[in-house]
Amino acid sequence: MEIEAEGIRKTYLSKAGPVEALAGVDLVVPSGKIFGFLGPNGAGKTTLTRILTTLSRPDAGRARIAGFDVATQAQEVRRRIGYVSQAGGVDSGMSGRANLVLQARLQGMSKSDTVARVGELSDRFGLGELLDRAVKTLSGGQNRRLALAMGLVHRPSVMFLDEPTLGLDPRARVDLWQEISALRADGSTVFLTTHYLEEADALCDELAIIDNGTIVSQGSPAALKREVGSDDVISVTVGAGHARADGARTEIEALAGANRVWWEGDVLRVSIADGGEALPHLLRLLDAAGIEVRSVTLSAPGLDDVFLQKTGRSFSAEGASEQKPKGPDKADEKTDAGQLQGA
Amino acid sequence: MMRETSIIFGYELKRMVRNPVWVIIGLLQPVLWLLLFVPLLEELNTGAPKSADLKTFVPGVLTMLAIMSTLLVGYVFLGSMRDGVVERLAVTPVSRLALALGRILADVAGLVAQSLLVVSVAYLMGFRTDPSSVLLILALMVLLGLSVASLSYALALNLREEASFSSIINFLTLPLLLLSGMLVPLSFAPGWMQAAGNANPLHHAVEAVRALAVDDRGATDVVTGFLVLAGLTALTLTWAARSYRRAVP
Ligand SMILES: Nc1ncnc2c1ncn2[C@@H]1O[C@H](COP(=O)(O)OP(=O)(O)O)[C@@H](O)[C@H]1O
Ligand SMILES: [Mg+2]
Numbered sequence: 001m002e003i004e005a006e007g008i009r010k011t012y013l014s015k016a017g018p019v020e021a022l023a024g025v026d027l028v029v030p031s032g033k034i035f036g037f038l039g040p041n042g043a044g045k046t047t048l049t050r051i052l053t054t055l056s057r058p059d060a061g062r063a064r065i066a067g068f069d070v071a072t073q074a075q076e077v078r079r080r081i082g083y084v085s086q087a088g089g090v091d092s093g094m095s096g097r098a099n100l101v102l103q104a105r106l107q108g109m110s111k112s113d114t115v116a117r118v119g120e121l122s123d124r125f126g127l128g129e130l131l132d133r134a135v136k137t138l139s140g141g142q143n144r145r146l147a148l149a150m151g152l153v154h155r156p157s158v159m160f161l162d163e164p165t166l167g168l169d170p171r172a173r174v175d176l177w178q179e180i181s182a183l184r185a186d187g188s189t190v191f192l193t194t195h196y197l198e199e200a201d202a203l204c205d206e207l208a209i210i211d212n213g214t215i216v217s218q219g220s221p222a223a224l225k226r227e228v229g230s231d232d233v234i235s236v237t238v239g240a241g242h243a244r245a246d247g248a249r250t251e252i253e254a255l256a257g258a259n260r261v262w263w264e265g266d267v268l269r270v271s272i273a274d275g276g277e278a279l280p281h282l283l284r285l286l287d288a289a290g291i292e293v294r295s296v297t298l299s300a301p302g303l304d305d306v307f308l309q310k311t312g313r314s315f316s317a318e319g320a321s322e323q324k325p326k327g328p329d330k331a332d333e334k335t336d337a338g339q340l341q342g343a
Numbered sequence: 344m345m346r347e348t349s350i351i352f353g354y355e356l357k358r359m360v361r362n363p364v365w366v367i368i369g370l371l372q373p374v375l376w377l378l379l380f381v382p383l384l385e386e387l388n389t390g391a392p393k394s395a396d397l398k399t400f401v402p403g404v405l406t407m408l409a410i411m412s413t414l415l416v417g418y419v420f421l422g423s424m425r426d427g428v429v430e431r432l433a434v435t436p437v438s439r440l441a442l443a444l445g446r447i448l449a450d451v452a453g454l455v456a457q458s459l460l461v462v463s464v465a466y467l468m469g470f471r472t473d474p475s476s477v478l479l480i481l482a483l484m485v486l487l488g489l490s491v492a493s494l495s496y497a498l499a500l501n502l503r504e505e506a507s508f509s510s511i512i513n514f515l516t517l518p519l520l521l522l523s524g525m526l527v528p529l530s531f532a533p534g535w536m537q538a539a540g541n542a543n544p545l546h547h548a549v550e551a552v553r554a555l556a557v558d559d560r561g562a563t564d565v566v567t568g569f570l571v572l573a574g575l576t577a578l579t580l581t582w583a584a585r586s587y588r589r590a591v592p
Contacts, residue, residue, distance in 0.1 A: 050430075053434050054433075054434065055433060074592075078434055078436040085431065087425065087426055088426065090426065090427075091426065098358075102354050105350045106347065106350060106435045108436075
């Protein structure tokens with residue numbers, strides 16, 4: 001086991017009173033996997049990452065990295081881990097090359113090894129002439145690639161990435177996902193935190209979902225989604241004819257695989273086993289009942305459904321605080337969403 | 344430890360020299376003070392020989408320089424903290440002492456370079472002092488730089504935020520400078536102000552440098568200056584080290 005943690009607790013004392021950032025976290029991360037730590041802002045992801053990387057002491061509990069205790073064998077741990085913080089950690093007062101060289105020298109490399117390693121990393125991350133530019137002029141994605149290269153200088157066996165794609169545009173995000181997947185191919189273990197559902201889904205082999213300092217669920221993305229049930233949800237926004245819609249209700253409920261039919265305002269929702277197959281039948285039924293269909297969304301179960309079921313709240317980047325019903329505005333977070341206009 | 348300290352030291356020096364603000368403010372400004380103030384003093388202080396003016400004024404410029412050059416190191420450090428640089432270095436197996444020492448020694452080395460430049464320009468303007476006095480002056484500069492830099496780091500580490508750091512520094516700077524007698528000697532000041540000056544370590548630094556500038560190396564002012572600054576350095580370094588250990592386990 002590459003990372004093991006038991007009973008980790010951490011409470012911060014702030015002016016507004018104590019904040020319990022971690023309320024007893026247990027974790028086991030096998031080696032050679034990309035392990036995702038998914039949770040909304042303020043859930044405790046950075047707090048745990050800082051404890052595992054020896055930057056902060058837990059109030060209670062123990063953690064080991066590659067068998068070494070983070071509190072009592074910090075030096076051994078530091079030799080084996082790489083860390084890219086949420087802020088990135090690139091010194092903007094220096095060139096990328098100077099940043100990389102310092103990192104390599106501090107990891108104990110000789111001058112000639114350093115030159116060779118900087119060359120290797122520059123090729124691997126396509127840094128090239130970017131290395132001699134002022135760091136301030138790099139794009140968000142370029143800065144993150146440099147930060148990742150810096151974390152990898154000493155070939156760590158475990159890499160910690162705290163929100164590695166925070167604030168990147170979609171293109172740069174996908175590029176970075178490829179770099180992170182390549183780490184796994186090298187045999188490294190990756191521990192990353194994220195509050196992007198699609199990132200957790202697309203990139204991670206194994207996930208822990210954290211909310212308010214507690215892990216609410218753990219497993220592979222597919223297993224987590226299976227656990228909450230395999231229904232798709234069809235959402236139909238109707239125009240005129242809302243009042244008459246209930247006439248079609250019995251017929252809709254009779255569709256093959258339909259489990260639940262309910263209204264949210266002028267949106268009709270149908271929870272159904274195979275949404276794609278049922279969609280044409282549903283539209284025909286609505287048409288026959290004289291109901292005007294404005295738009296249709298089909299969503300497969302996603303990690304937000306897992307979060308909703310485990311916490312009773314919907315997942316949102318703003319701290320998962322408000323009760324938000326499933327709605328078409330979240331369709332882009334689903335794995336399989338399609339939209340049809342009119343009918 | 345030595346290797347790590349010197350790597351950090353070299354990196355920080357390079358960072359300083361690369362920064363155009365440091366080169367312009369740090370090197371040109373003290374020279375400008377000399378070039379602009381000294382002719383003014385000559386106009387005011389009719390009669391006195393030029394080198395006597397310089398011997399009052401150059402020590403003031405040097406002490407001022409020691410403070411201005413190191414007072415804001417904490418501000419730069421807060422920027423590094425925000426960018427995650429401090430955390431990144433703390434996750435390497437490098438000794439914490441080397442991380443801190445390399446950085447503060449670079450600050451002091453920068454100050455020594457600035458002081459040497461000021462002394463050289465002053466020499467060209469007619470400032471004459473025995474080399475052994477210059478060495479002692481530089482030693483005082485090092486102690487003063489260490490204390491002010493430590494104070495700045497300690498404030499930064501405890502406040503953790505640029506805005507409050509700046510307001511505390513702004514609040515402290517003017518009274519400390521005025522009560523040091525750096526620009527206007529305190530012998531012109533009313534009694535209460537002289538008393539306040541005696542409580543201000545900077546005042547003793549200025550007096551010691553002034554005594555050395557006239558080659559009075561055995562003066563009590565020199566002994567007092569060294570003792571006060573050594574005490575101040577010990578205090579502020581301890582405070583900074585404690586604050587650093589709390590921030591970077
Ligand atoms: N230094 C600190 N002082 C006080 N509270 C803190 C501190 N750091 C984090 N917190 C609080 O702890 C909780 C968890 O924070 P964090 O681990 O940064 O969450 P995440 O990384 O998941 O967004 C939040 O409520 C946050 O406000
Ligand atoms: Mg965070």
